[in-house]
Amino acid sequence: MAGPREKWNSRLGFIMATVGSAIGLGNIWRFPTAVGQSGGGVFLFIYLLIILIIGIPLMIGELTIGRRGQSNIVNVFKKIKPTRPWWLIGVLGVVTGLIILSFYSVIAGWSLSYIYKFSSGLFRTAEAAQAEEIFSSFVSHPWLPLFWQMLFIILTAAIVIKGIRRGIEKASTTLMPLMFILLFLLLFRSLTLEGAVTGLWWFLKPDLSAVNLGIILGALGQVFFSLSLGMGAIITYGSYLSRDDNIPESSFIISSLDLGIAVLAGLIIIPAVFAFDLEPGTGPPLIFITLPLVFAAIPAGDLFGALFFLLLSIAALTSAISILEVVVATFKDIFQQTRKKSSVIAAFLVFLLGVPSSLSMGILDDFLLLGFPFLEFVDFLSAIILLPLIGLLTALFLGWVWTPEKSLVEIEQHGVKFKLWKPWSIILKYILPLALAYILISGIAA
Ligand code: PHE
DSSP states (O other), X not given: OOSSOOOXXXXXXXXXXXXXXXXXXXXXXXHHHHHHHTTTHHHHHHHHHHIIXXXXXXXXXXXXXXXXXXXXXXXXXXXXXXXXXXXHXXXXXXXXXXXXXXXXXXXXXXXXXXXXXXXXXXXXXXXXXXXXXXXXXXXXXXXXXXXXXXXXXXXXXXXXXXXXXXXXXHHHHHHHHHHHHHHHHHXXXXXXXXXXXXXXXXXXXXXXXXXXXXXXXXXXHHHHHHTTTTSSHHHHHHHTOOTTOOHHHHHHHHHHHHHHHHHHHHHHHHHHHHHTTOOTTOOTTIIIIIHHHHHHTSTTHHHHHHHHHHHHHHHHHHHHHHHHHXXXXXXXXXXXXXHHHHHHHHHHHHHHHHHHHHHTTTTTTTOEETTEEHHHHHHHIIIIIIHHHHHHHHHXXXXXXXXXXXXXXXXXXXXXXXXXXXXXXXXXXIIHHHHHHHHHHHHHHO
């Protein structure tokens, strides 16, 4: 329904909500998994480079598009460039959002159920075989994971229904600090484990001779996924921004916090894995099988385990909110529906789309797409292909269609100075499109 556009209440509220969007399963589940699979420090190094060269510049661009267009992700492009079909970027973003949230809610549902499993003492004496057994019998159960997934979607929708200030901003400003406290507690626990140092080095020390295209592609997808780029979440949050916010500075703060939390998660998980002589490259189940073993072996492990999954669920929730918000904001304007009705419909769609991902760990485990189980396929499709592709189109739009000169006018409203505008515009016009096109084409061909 049309009305004055909602706005963030405060700058802190905006930063918390956007950091909340950025920090999620991507940092605590996907990042350590990717580091584990691609051999440690080298991944971290490439990841850092890509954040600097691609992540931060694109975040500045996306926030600027959002604030300029003051609308949902389809209309922002129409408003800025009415004559050309660039709004299709927005449509692609909404579709990608639905796909991401469909598998995101599955993993987040697992995380919710693990809070319960730890609190009920299920892992108290889990040995390696048992932890695996607990995980696989749970995820292959025909309806239990669906139940937890649905619960997670309901929680997400309940917050989105309440709107920007009373829903999203309030939830983020309360939940994010709680998450930071929990993280530091766990960090202390993990680093004081005997033998943690080996893992610490493995994680932090880059072996540059190990760089290959697969690692670069993986790190690129991870940057997009983790910074919530290429899907309209940042554009949408930017559209609730008031004119006096300093966009480049905010982008730097948000990206640094996101990176910081990914590194913290790595520092919690990887040294613990090494301290217990476990395997870091086990893929998506890493934190659901390996970590419980760590918790089972330490004093008060139940408590730390429950806390860890509480933390993961909170982080996932504030991200899922931002994904659902993109879809809801668009549905609401385009189909002229209330926020409530749009949220319910979007949530329902997400649940339906998520069913095959959930079942791919059980009944549907024989059904492979390009050799991947369904859940891993949609993860790959969205993070490695769709997000960077939309990022590439957005960079072309910013660099060549709307032009950096016009972005500058929007960025420098109210006396904000953008000192790095020159290098930013070179990155947007040349480096970002070329690098993205190269990595995408060669990575997918390989
Ligand atoms: N950034 C979120 C995470 O790391 C996931 C996400 C992707 C959120 C895309 C919004 C858009 O978990």
